[in-house]
Amino acid sequence: MKNILTSALNKATQLTREQNLAEATRVLMRALTPHGAGPATPQPAAHAEPHPPTFRVRRPLGETLELLRHAGLPGLDQSGAPLITLRKAPKIDVPPGAAYLARSHVGPAGARDYKVYAPSSLGNSERPLIVMLHGCTQNPDDFAVGSRMNALAEEHGFLVAYPAQSTKANQMGCWNWFNPGDQTREKGEPSLIAGVTRAVMAEWRVDESRVYVAGLSAGGAMAATMAATYPELYAAVGIHSGLAHGSAGDVASAFAVMSGKVGPSAARASLSRDSMRTIIFHGAADQKVHPINAENIVAMARRSHAGALSRETREIGSAGGRDYSRTIVTDARGAPQLEYWAIEGLGHAWSGGDPEGSFADRHGPDASREMVRFFLLDAAREE
Incomplete structure (x- = not known):
């Protein structure tokens, strides 16, 4: 079985590079389907926290399809249609005086739509900006x-x-974090x-010194890439x-790094040389992206800061019904440069979020x- 799977992964990787995603998915599913078993028929699952609404298929294909989604390879039914569909958008409440606007950007690498929320208190003064990068199917x-x-x-x-x-x-709808063409400055999705x-x-009117990116x-993987490739743009x-940025270079390595089997390559990690203040959240019960990936991000952040970090503390606490450990690394002035929140019992979901959105768990610290x-606040204290 191991040799069959390895051969299928290699074949699927080649097909993906040739932009033949449908055939790549079929190759992987044939390799992972028990002999004589036909494709599983998905059924909608009821909403249950901490995992968002999704389609379930019987094991072992269910676990495999989660990886296929993150790699940009949807499972297919017998007609060749995707088993997974993007979730419908919930209603956005906009208070009086605020605005939630649709925009589109066109550049040399293509075009992307985007939304902007402008608060009612915006006024004419310069304001901070947070760029939020959604996950797959969002x-x-x-x-x-x-x-x-x-x-x-x-x-x-x-x-x-x-x-x-x-x-x-x-x-x-996944950002192509695993594609080398989307890991480089002034190219692709970055x-x-x-x-x-x-x-x-x-x-x-945006304060250029207070622009941030999160995901x-x-x-989240693409946010790490933005930090590595545009350190002058984001604070x-x-x-x-x-x-971590550069964790994978193709579909096969994406599977491996998500499952925690490998870390970021030295070649790609070397791209992240400029220090950037970094905050990391990861669920200890995440079965889709192994928590070791958070440790890899922490290690790369420490290397990027080189000798600038001075003190490290660790606190244990509880918030929203979940225990957590919080590691804080400061510079010589005592300003936080790196934070890592490891949250017990949290799966692959935004901690302290609204379950009306997908991949959001209302329990735990408010990420x-x-x-x-x-x-904003810690940065202000640095000044």
């Missing part, structure tokens, strides 16, 4: 609801931008996300349930509020 509206970031923008007076991945670029960021900065899962990065605190 969209800006879904992610806005699940993360509750708009409510915090209203509370603290910052702008939020939500770039949308195109299903033409990835059938499951150039498009940077273009969206600059477009928002051009349309609104969940595939969006800090938030990575929730994500992977959005803690990111805003780390981005």
